[in-house]
Amino acid sequence: MKQKYGKVAVVMGGDSTEREVSLMSGKGVLAALLSQGVDAHAFDPAERPLTDLVEEGFDRAFLILHGGEGEDGTIQGALEYLGVPYTGCGVMASAIGMDKWRTKLMWQAVGLPVPAYLLLDAQSDFDSVLAKLGSPVFVKPSNGGSSVGVTKCRTADEIRTAYAEAAKYDPLVMVEQAVIGGEYSCAVLDGKALATVKIEPATEFYDYEAKYFRDDTVYTCPGLTGDAETQARQLAEVAYRVLGATGWARIDFLTDAQGKAYLLEPNTAPGMTSHSLFPVCAREAGISYEQLVLKILDTTLEQE
Incomplete structure (x- = not known):
């Protein structure tokens, strides 16, 4: 059965600010595939050209790059040009999904709820932000992930400093109203929401350290109960479809x-x-880590 996948490249690493996290993710995926008899191999595009995928006879790619060109549609477009099926979203959904502002525009266009926000540049009136959005706010680069360059602010001076930090990562910077009832995420696999998870970090917010290295972040899954959970899953599925997502994605709310x-x-x-x-989220839906990587890989079979 595992022979149906052929030779699989677990594409990990890359050269984005999230390289370290990608290598951790890739290590887990590779081990899970190998444990189930899949002919899987690590492939780091920061160390070798993508054309090696074709030259070395890879049949498909499990993309587990985070951030940068691995998540913004660039690698996806290259793999389509090379004719290599890959996991995850296509070029358009990847490119838009990497851009928080343009994603919000799409969701707003169909009436989906998003927090109030403003765009910032060096000439912005930082003193007027809190009057418009309230306090606290989050300043963040529009492009990027893993909370890199994100700062929680309560004063105009903090916003000014946070803007300068965020602008190091992307020239398009957003400031967003803080919605403080709870932080959640919902996993969507092949268009179907699995479950929500509630995130309660011990840090000021769910930052890079809390996401990947601390052990005192509390996760509750499912994150909601009853109708609230059902409605949140439905919202995540709609958000996924509006984005044009395919394969798998996570919707944070x-x-x-x-x-x-x-x-x-x-x-x-x-x-x-x-x-x-x-x-x-997958475990809550009765799917083990090992089963999950195969289900994700299965989505590439439809591309052939």
Whole structure:
């Protein structure tokens, strides 16, 4: 049965700011595939050209790159040109999903709820931001992931400093109203929501350290109960479809004090580390880590 996959490249690493996390995810995926008899091999595009995939006879790619060209449609387009089926979202959904502002525009266009936000540049009136959005706010680069360059702010001076930090990662910087009822994510596999997970970090917010290295972040899955859980899963599925996502993706959202959900952002190349949310949601749906990687890989069979 495993022969149907042929020779599989686990594409990990890359040269983005999230390289370290990608290598952790890739190590887990590779081990899970090998343990189930799949002919899988590590492939780092930072160390060798993608054309090696064709020259070395790879039949498909399990993409587990995070951030940068691995998640913004660039690698996806190259693999399509090379004729190599790959896991995850296509070129368009990857490119849009990497851009938080353009994702919000798409979701807003169909009436889906998102937190209030503004775009910032060097000439922005930083002193007026809190009057418009309230306090606190989050300043973040529009492109990127893993909370890199994200800062929680309560004063105009903090916003000004945070803008300068975020602009190091992307010239397009957003400031977003803080929605503080709860932080959640929902895993969507091949268009079907698996479960939500509630995230309660011990840090100020769910930052890079909390996501990947700390052991005091509390995860509750499912994150909601009853109708609220059902509605959140439905919202995640709609958000996924509007984005044009395929294969798998994670939809992050927040709730306010009244429990209303607000879409935050998608993750079109979800993490698969020991701390990652997608495997947590899959377990709630009765899917082990090993089963999950095969289900994700199965989505490439439709591309042939």
